[in-house]
Each structure stands twice: as structure tokens, then as C-alpha cells.
Amino acid sequence: MDNTCSCLSNSDRLLNPILYNILSQMDSSRPSQDHFSYNSVPHRCNCELRRTVFLKRQTETCKEASAVLVKTIHFMKNLPAFNQLPPSDQFALLKSCWAPLFILGLAQEHVDFEVTDVPADSMLKKILLNRQENPEIEREQPTMAGFSKLKSCLKKFWILDLSPKEYAYLKGTTIFNPDVPDLKASLFVEGLQQEAQHALSEVVQLLHPGNQERFARILLTASMLQGITPSLITELFFRPVIGQANLVELLIDMLFGR
Numbered sequence: 001m002d003n004t005c006s007c008l009s010n011s012d013r014l015l016n017p018i019l020y021n022i023l024s025q026m027d028s029s030r031p032s033q034d035h036f037s038y039n040s041v042p043h044r045c046n047c048e049l050r051r052t053v054f055l056k057r058q059t060e061t062c063k064e065a066s067a068v069l070v071k072t073i074h075f076m077k078n079l080p081a082f083n084q085l086p087p088s089d090q091f092a093l094l095k096s097c098w099a100p101l102f103i104l105g106l107a108q109e110h111v112d113f114e115v116t117d118v119p120a121d122s123m124l125k126k127i128l129l130n131r132q133e134n135p136e137i138e139r140e141q142p143t144m145a146g147f148s149k150l151k152s153c154l155k156k157f158w159i160l161d162l163s164p165k166e167y168a169y170l171k172g173t174t175i176f177n178p179d180v181p182d183l184k185a186s187l188f189v190e191g192l193q194q195e196a197q198h199a200l201s202e203v204v205q206l207l208h209p210g211n212q213e214r215f216a217r218i219l220l221t222a223s224m225l226q227g228i229t230p231s232l233i234t235e236l237f238f239r240p241v242i243g244q245a246n247l248v249e250l251l252i253d254m255l256f257g258r
Contacts, residue, residue, distance in 0.1 A: 051144045053115035061113045065237035068105040073254045086184050096180045099233045100225035107157035108167045146232040153224040165203045172196030
């Protein structure tokens with residue numbers, strides 16, 4: 001039985017032929033009793049992390065995720081400071097923050113979920129159907145690596161066990177991001193972010209007076225949100241619901257009430 005890892009592809013061999021030849025010789029040689037057996041070292045490859053996945057309880061989880069997304073947009077829509085911004089800034093901030101804001105909603109609502117491998121025939125069928133409907137679009141499919149990163153982030157938030165006020169102010173720091181390009185009111189947005197951070201710091205001190213590290217831990221955990229791509233969120237939770245529609249355009253319709 002061939003146990004060769006598929007990670008060691010032909011491209012790997014061409015890119016580093018010397019290393020490949022050395023490894024090949026080591027694999028083919030019989031290990032002596034006086035030398036360490038390299039074959040005994042477990043090989044951890046990225047094959048499993050690249051596996052394409054989908055939700056196990058797809059119908060139920062997509063319904064829960066949709067409810068979280070609606071609450072997320074309503075939260076933004078009901079912020080007076082957000083409504084004071086020019087429409088173009090509102091659009092830019094929405095496009096930038098909807099995914100991390102949605103993940104915070106998943107954490108706050110304790111939406112748990114698992115994934116399973118996409119069958120090869122179903123994956124092929126999906127790719128073919130997508131190309132027939134829109135040949136220009138080749139969507140990034142959810143992988144085990146992306147799922148693991150998302151679940152790790154959620155678990156860290158669940159361990160922190162944030163209060164509703166902590167979540168609210170953290171969402172404020174996420175929405176009002178002055179680093180979003182081409183903002184007309186970037187200084188105003190920066191001031192709003194500073195206010196949200198200050199309010200978060202105060203509520204943390206009020207609720208956890210003996211925990212001096214909590215505020216830093218919250219911000220550190222929140223930094224993980226930027227490492228989770230909007231495409232992962234879209235394809236995993238909403239593609240089964242919206243089909244070929246553009247999710248950002250749907251969010252704009254929800255935000256501006258069109």
C-alpha cells in the first residue's frame with residue numbers, strides 16, 4: 001500500500017529537486033539499528049486542512065446564521081452615530097465589517113456547528129453548475145482550515161464569556177474602523193472608535209474589577225476576526241440560502257431599507 005502523501009506533488013519535486021532526491025533515498029534505504037529511523041516520525045501534512053467541507057446540520061445552522069445576520073444589520077442600522085455618516089461611508093464600513101460583526105453575533109448567540117467532507121461527486125457537480133450559470137465566478141470553497149480557524153475564534157470568545165455590554169462596545173470598535181479606505185469622515189469615525197474602546201474599557205473594569213488583563217485579552221481575541229475571510233462566511237452559511245445572489249448587495253438593501 002502506498003502511503004506517500006499527496007502534498008509532495010510534482011511541483012514540489014521540481015522546485016526542490018535536491019531535497020526531494022535526499023528524501024527519496026532516505027525512504028528507500030533500509031534503516032539500520034544504529035541510526036534513527038526517519039520513517040518513524042509522524043508526517044503532518046496540509047492535505048486534511050485543505051479538505052472541502054460543508055455544514056452537518058445545514059438547514060438548521062443556516063437558519064440560525066441568517067437570524068444572527070439580520071440582528072447584525074439591525075444593530076448597525078440603529079446606531080445614531082452610524083446614521084450620521086455619509087451614505088458612501090456607511091457602505092464602505094458595512095462592506096469592511098459585516099463578516100467580523102457577524103462572527104461576534106455567532107459568539108454572542110452561542111451558535112455552535114460542525115462540518116463534514118463534501119462528497120467528490122457533489123463537489124464536481126457544484127463546480128460545473130456554477131460555471132454554467134456564471135463562467136466568470138470561481139468561488140473559494142470552505143475548507144477544514146478555515147472552519148478550524150473560525151471555531152477557534154468562537155471558542156476563545158466563549159471562554160471569555162462577554163456580557164451584552166462588552167459585546168455591544170466591541171462591535172462598536174469593529175464597525176467604526178478609520179483604516180477603511182476612502183472614508184469621507186475618517187476623523188469622525190476614528191473618534192467613534194476611540195469612544196467605543198474607552199466605553200469597553202470602563203465596562204470591563206466595572207464588571208471585572210480584579211481582572212487587569214481582561215481588556216487586553218478581549219482586544220487580542222478580536223484581532224483574530226480579521227483572519228477569517230468573508231468568502232468563508234458567505235459560502236459556509238449563506239450560499240445554500242441565497243444561491244447565486246451577491247450577499248453584500250443584499251446587506252446593503254437591508255441596511256438602507258430598499
